[in-house]
Amino acid sequence: MLRLLILLCLAALPLRAEEVVLGLSADEVAITANFDGSELLVFGAVKREGPILDEPLEVIVTIAGPSAPLTVRRKEKKLGIWVNTDSVEVKEAPSFYAVATTGPLKEVLAQIEDLRHRISIPKAIRLVGASPNVSNPQSFSQAVIRIRKKNRSYQLLEGAVALDQQTLFRTSIQLPSNLTEGDYATRIFLTRNGYVVSEFETKIDVRKVGLERWLYNLSREQPMIYGLMSLAIAIAAGWGAAAAFQMLRRG
Amino acid sequence: MQIYLPIAEVSVNAFLLLGLGGLVGVLSGMFGVGGGFLMTPLLFFIGIPPAVAVATEANQIVASSFSGVLAHLRRKTVDLRMGTVLLIGGLIGAAMGVVVFNYLKSLGQVDLLVKLCYVVFLGIIGGMMFIESLNAIRNTRSGKAPKRKKHNWIHGLPLKMRFRTSGLYISVIPPLVVGVCVGVLAAIMGVGGGFIMVPAMIYLLGMPTKVVVGTSLFQIIFVTGFTTMLHATTNYTVDVALAVLLLIGGVIGAQVGTRIGTKLPAEQLRILLALMVLVVCFKLALDLLIMPSELYSIGAGGGH
Numbered sequence: 001m002l003r004l005l006i007l008l009c010l011a012a013l014p015l016r017a018e019e020v021v022l023g024l025s026a027d028e029v030a031i032t033a034n035f036d037g038s039e040l041l042v043f044g045a046v047k048r049e050g051p052i053l054d055e056p057l058e059v060i061v062t063i064a065g066p067s068a069p070l071t072v073r074r075k076e077k078k079l080g081i082w083v084n085t086d087s088v089e090v091k092e093a094p095s096f097y098a099v100a101t102t103g104p105l106k107e108v109l110a111q112i113e114d115l116r117h118r119i120s121i122p123k124a125i126r127l128v129g130a131s132p133n134v135s136n137p138q139s140f141s142q143a144v145i146r147i148r149k150k151n152r153s154y155q156l157l158e159g160a161v162a163l164d165q166q167t168l169f170r171t172s173i174q175l176p177s178n179l180t181e182g183d184y185a186t187r188i189f190l191t192r193n194g195y196v197v198s199e200f201e202t203k204i205d206v207r208k209v210g211l212e213r214w215l216y217n218l219s220r221e222q223p224m225i226y227g228l229m230s231l232a233i234a235i236a237a238g239w240g241a242a243a244a245f246q247m248l249r250r251g
Numbered sequence: 252m253q254i255y256l257p258i259a260e261v262s263v264n265a266f267l268l269l270g271l272g273g274l275v276g277v278l279s280g281m282f283g284v285g286g287g288f289l290m291t292p293l294l295f296f297i298g299i300p301p302a303v304a305v306a307t308e309a310n311q312i313v314a315s316s317f318s319g320v321l322a323h324l325r326r327k328t329v330d331l332r333m334g335t336v337l338l339i340g341g342l343i344g345a346a347m348g349v350v351v352f353n354y355l356k357s358l359g360q361v362d363l364l365v366k367l368c369y370v371v372f373l374g375i376i377g378g379m380m381f382i383e384s385l386n387a388i389r390n391t392r393s394g395k396a397p398k399r400k401k402h403n404w405i406h407g408l409p410l411k412m413r414f415r416t417s418g419l420y421i422s423v424i425p426p427l428v429v430g431v432c433v434g435v436l437a438a439i440m441g442v443g444g445g446f447i448m449v450p451a452m453i454y455l456l457g458m459p460t461k462v463v464v465g466t467s468l469f470q471i472i473f474v475t476g477f478t479t480m481l482h483a484t485t486n487y488t489v490d491v492a493l494a495v496l497l498l499i500g501g502v503i504g505a506q507v508g509t510r511i512g513t514k515l516p517a518e519q520l521r522i523l524l525a526l527m528v529l530v531v532c533f534k535l536a537l538d539l540l541i542m543p544s545e546l547y548s549i550g551a552g553g554g555h
Contacts, residue, residue: 036253143547177262227483238317241502
């Protein structure tokens, strides 16, 4: 069955005239104790059978971190003080999302293709149907984008992809230091006239390693031991400082 | 130097954390407060997720309080008997407080209640202490003898106990009640409760200021230790890397603070604590009254 599927896929391939051959500066990012963000280089070439078409080719690169549901709350003034009133559940929002393109997103991507592939930042966030008594539910997802753009978790990098001879492309994306671990889906789209002509998908593995990994695992798997260890460290440090100061005073 | 925190999942400057720990540690040693009511908002400010900040802060307070208590024990300014009585009341109160907290959570708006609690309690306690210590300073300047402990209805209660370090011979009922009340508030407000406990011991129980600090710290160790275990086992939000950085600064700060504290006259110590409490109260009140620059906030999903 699987073989058959692969065969079918192979058979379908020649229909696509252009294909992406991708390179990544790293296909995994290791979060160590002194991790302070990382620069990711995405580069590649367009492989084609026939001659280059007249219509210019455009490239879109997206990287999406693991998605999680969110609650967004809005404050309102009640009795003179600012309190949280309305809230909206966001079903899925990536913890990190970057879109890099060769030109303005509106020009390189048609609206309908954006809807299909969920490429632009607003399309990458999924709202749950807000309760009818919440006014202006769209403003909640806009707020998520605004807040996350501010701390560089969401990035729209228009014109950041360099494309040479309609064949070689490259871009660099800055991963922030507040990275959550998981699979970071990386997608490359080739578009012509705003329509996607080819698509390529891979993933970057972002993982904690070493001490970070060990502490994280311990806190989830042996919370009792982890808690006692934290307390033991605290008591030892408190005692150590008291003893050291006592010696300083005497000596 | 940047450090990636494994549980908080953010990268922060290690020296900033050491400095913050040290600053709060000095205050902790000086006044016998855990410093949670100062540290937690500061951690929010540098981008630590609130749940991690609250839980890790409890762990850090264990260290600085323990360091402070050892310094006070050496000076014999810890009333262990009074501390134990307060602690028994405190744990009962904390258990009751958790029940109240969960009930309020089911009603929603628990954040607002916590903030209002802070503003009201910090305002009342800070204001009262400020006026009282100002009067005390004025009285000593003009040469009037300070009023000594009055005999009132509290001294008529049964179950009397001798607290030698504090120089008191009173019923165990008032300290127990104080312990329970502070425990309830501490659980609701998510702090050790030192800033409520210290004034309560001075003004309600009539303990000497010097003994109050050490005794309060003694009590805080157990309350925050209990809180740390609770957070570590139920919410997995204690970040040991963050705690270590904070507590290295904290324990050193606590030692320095204890030494400053014993050199300062009691009235000045109280007036400083009162001012600090009032500043935090003012800041929290402003947050509630002034329109925030960002009306929306993002929280973890699914929780209701």
